[in-house]
Amino acid sequence: MSTILVLAEHTDSTPASNVAELLAAASQLGEPSAVVVTSSDAAALASALGSLGAATVQVATVPDGGALVTPLVAALAAAVAAGDVAAVLVGTSLDSREAAARLAVRVGGAYLSDAVGVGSSGDGITVTQQAFGGAFTVTSGAGRGIPIISMRPHSVEGSAPAGAGTVSALDISGDTAPTSRVTARHEKTEASTRPDLQAAEVVVSGGRGLGSQEKFVLVEELADAFGAAVGASRAAVDAGYVPQSYQVGQTGVTVSPNLYIAVGISGAIQHKAGMQTAKTIVAINKDGDAPIFDVADFGIVGDLFTVVPQLIEAVKARKG
């Protein structure tokens, strides 16, 4: 059986949240092999990866974690050279996507970005992607070389049976690619109590209609009533209400939750491009002509500062 490589990002000995899903997808296509780059002992990580389905775990050891992307490319390229590899699966973090893109150049393959599904057919291994904010669904694959696939979270059902997690070492000491270095980190480290935006079942997003950073708290309160992730329009990001990582849309995150609630968002075409595949869409806007109502399953024409507090109470009451 051919090997399917999975790039397993991790914090210390804990695999990143998307790794189980990538290994599940890999187990449907061939024999899953996890590739890890680490600066510490990998035994605990390898056993965690084995229980998530990795038959083998290929470990590249680096002196420290400061070099961006290039060690990941070197490790994946070494793993491709070492075995009969039919496909490579990675997640959607910036580092993973860029490693996959460079790998396609280095080993000769097709880079298939942002897949929402993967399978095999008469055409070999194929992926499903969405174009133009979900307006089109595309099936594609590799015409030449191996498919190197970046997969969106929550796009695979089920899990893989536990694998042996047999460890082997990858030698990347010969890698000569010039590197860039991280000199300081300014990332939230404390685990947020809210779900991840891209993977959340419910997303509550706020726009310029909130009017200020202080008042944006209303969106957060509504999100917490649902146990939802918080999103925003670009106008809200530009106005400084929330960080850019909250932005939903054309140039932000694409979300596909069960429920999307747009508060004080007009629904510009570029915003819709990031949320119109949500199963149910709710909009609250005082302008009855706002384009967001064209895609809403339930819309309220009204003042958000009146409606949202009432909605928070109603939701809390029903949740008991």
Place this chain on the structure above:
Amino acid sequence: MKIAVLVKEVPDTWGDRRLDPSTKRVDRSSDVVVDEVDEKAVEIALQLQAANAGSTVTVVTMGPKRALDSLRKGLAMGADSAIHLVDDGLAGSDAVQTSAALAAALAPRGFDLVIAGNESTDGRTAAVPAMLAERLGVAQLTALRTLHVSGSTVSGERVTDDGYVDVETSLPAVVSVNEQIAEARYPSFKGIMGAKKKPVEVLGLGDLGLAAGDTGAANSWSVVHDVTARPARTGGTIVTDDGTAATQLADYLAAAKLI
């Protein structure tokens, strides 16, 4: 410092953007514009040029004849010269092939800094800058919201899923910038008139030294098997708030088992 800025012509995001189910490619008959993020890349390049005496800015695109307009826009903003990769044999190239063509144009011209957008609004692959760094054998510094050059050090803030990290490398490098990098200036009348006289180098497959069997849709690494349009959403229930709308919405969500 010799700076190249990569600009891409894309369907206007304000318009009705389509994939053509028969050709399985982007329908480029709709209105096209320079991708907004690439205009911002030109802006930051011009700011770096102003701060580093003796620097030049060259705008580079691979695209059909009409993409000359995108180069003219960059020249009108203030870039010094342009390079246009245009050949029927390049049409339908995927990201791996596009990076090969761009690298073939850039490598012999010895740029210190190549600036790209982080992600195009049509393909959204966010792959070309990293692929280009791989091909050129230079460092990559991508997804930046700030960009500084000091001597031979280039640095900036790289936006990640959880915040940002400070990153740094040495020139030569390929960087990509996101939409927060700068507001693009509007070309002045003088700029627009002057753009017509600035040099535009036109390169085809032969000039790039690429074999016809390596480029274009027929030889692409990734192939599209099928394209289907998603059915339009059907209209929902819209209520005007009379004091009960929040309760009505809660009822609706409860009935749909969303609460």
